[in-house]
Amino acid sequence: MKRKYYVILYIVFAVVFIQSCSKFEPIAPAEDEILDGPIEGLNFGQSRQFLAGDVAFNDEIFTSQTGLGSVFVATSCGSCHAGDGKGTPFTTLTRFGQIDSTGNQFLHLGGPQLQNRALPGYTPEQIPAGAKFSKFTPPANTGLGFIELVSDGDILAMADPTDANGDGISGVPNYEYLPAFVQPFFNATPRNGKYIHRFGKKASAYNLLHQTVNAYNQDIGITSTFNPKDVFSGNNIDPEVSDLTVHNVVFYLQTLKAPIQRNQNDAEVLQGKKLFSQIKCASCHMPQLTTGISPIAALSNRTFFPYTDLLLHDMGSALDDGYTEGSAKTFEWRTPPLWGLGLSPNSQGGQYFLMHDGRAKSIEEAIQLHGGEALQSKNNFTQLSQADKNALLKFLKSL
């Protein structure tokens, strides 16, 4: 019976497919094309904690049932930090109310962060009259475990508050008091009870725990034992995220791999890298830093390439929004790491939104917006030949 063969064929087909099925599945993007994923060298236990943090960060969507709001900015960490990359105007948040180191004068009116969205049936906040504000576009979250482990000593060595070397670039740390739930690092170098903060656009978060607790609280309206104050009512309420989850998320951030450079041996990229130092970009965007000792072996004593000095710089009046945090001036911004820069469009909907508020739509535009201490460096860039500019941009995109 010939018909049999059809059925047999069908079964054989099925078996063949079952045997070789993963070959028919989409392949993974190259490791250097994506930002997410753990650092190498985690043990099994650490990998599990990384995964638990990954789920909390990317998949845990808060709803009114689980504590979202009643006023909020977004519904999960991953909503703003898609693929652990930079954000867009949609995920940009607004802070207001502080103009100098005397602190935020608008805390009683909802400061520092504008809760610009609300659950149905509630009204979001508005920027109070007279309050200065600034918009913050989410940065990438990668390689932060390395950055957390740069010693205060190393940061201070890069600072040059009086411009002793006369290159027009100073750089100061943001000193602030620690919130009660944050423990200082064993090798911290405090000054008058204030500690060097390093995370965020104004370097106003001390470590990843500090940043994470604030993010839950200010970005999603989620209280924790670390910060039980509800942004909507101003009252202390029950925790809406567990300590364990917070620690898992912190661990996840600490062990997210650093972005991997692409085409690093390309001649043009190498030429661009040289120019980057020559025209003094590297004076702020420090190519190389080292970590200290960490209980996570894979992070201990490593050299890494973030292109930042973690210091605040005067960036000129065009970038001065009149708002600030900690001891930073309104015109001072922390040098952002440039690693992962070339992958930004993959999380920004195919475009670039650079600088603190995403106002620059290309790398070149971002450079042109540099002023203040970076003015000379920017002018150097403008004077480059087109070929050199292209090489520099190609280098930046390879990061």
Next chain:
Amino acid sequence: MKKSIPILLLSFCFYTNVKAQIDPALLKTQPKDSVKNALNMDAVYNRPFIGIGKSPVSLGGYVEVNWQHLGTDGVSDGHQFQFRRLTLFVASTISKRIKFLSEIEFEPAEKEIGIEFAAVDIEFHPLLNLRGGMIMNPIGAFNQNHDGPKWEFTDRPISATQMLPATWSNVGFGLFGKQFNKQWMFGYELYVSSGFDNSIIDNSENKTFLPAAKANTERFEEMASGTPLLTGKIAVRHNKAGELGLSYMGGIYNKWQDDGIVIDDKRRLDVFAIDFNTTIPKANTFITAEWAWVKVNTPSTYTEQYGNKQQGGFIDVVQPIIKRNIFGWKDAVINIALRAEYVDWNVGKFKTTGTNKGEDIWSIMPAISFRPTSQIVFRLNYRYQQQKDILANPPAKTGGFNFGISTYF
């Protein structure tokens, strides 16, 4: 596919004897074909039932199991064996022109036993039947006609399960009826029922998601909005041209008052769907397609994460290629089939940038199926799909195989 005798019988009754539209004998017939010769609205009764002696009760059901091997962007889920569902039908003729049918679904993965359908139908006239109980809101065709063995694909359409709430049932009442005229059939359904709630715009999917309301079992007791959900459908069928259905479902979905105190604005949800199916003569190609539009009123001060417009649908093309005696099954059929589907959960542009909001998916699924009889299907599908996040970043690509068995029993 050849119309089986029961279907002919069924149609015959419909054609000739209007009074006998609800015919107890029907419930006792032997295996029914899954041929698409009645309207989609007939699907609840158009199933194989087994009569028990002289008892007015008849039983039926179907089961769906499958194996799958899917991967996304190089991360494979490996081999997965899934018991999708076991569904039992119990039908009985209570009296002349009064019948009852229930459909109970067990989904072990969801730890769920659901009453999908449990309603009494009373016929006053073929054009005027009253239905009350747990009804299935007839939005689109899939919700009405979703039995696993009728389809050549192991997965239900994305638009039917992830945009429209497939097997969305509610407590409600309504009217339905049918009229025949030579080659033409006309049917309507109109129900008021319990409905949705705020979870459709406040859920862990992070997008407007109508199926989220399925989790709310309170709707069987107390409706969030206190106002009924209206569902209506009209369908026409020409025996040669096929069936066209237009349906609407809408109402206020949110809890806007509690204990007499107004706590929110009233917000509406409106869904429109169009469905079509036909069998191309000679070639015997069966085509079924459905497209739906969802409009949800969300406050402008809420997050754009939850969209206020959605659309999506699917088209299945099924081509019998071999129909003959195979291993002694007289009318065994081998089909090749293709499903193309698309859903955009967040139609529109961002307020801030004016760029398109993503949150969409498309998928294409070639299939081959073997039906020893019309009641049982063995099917092998390959899926390739691309899904974008709300920011329209590079899509997640998913692909892989499914093999499944689904059968009436």
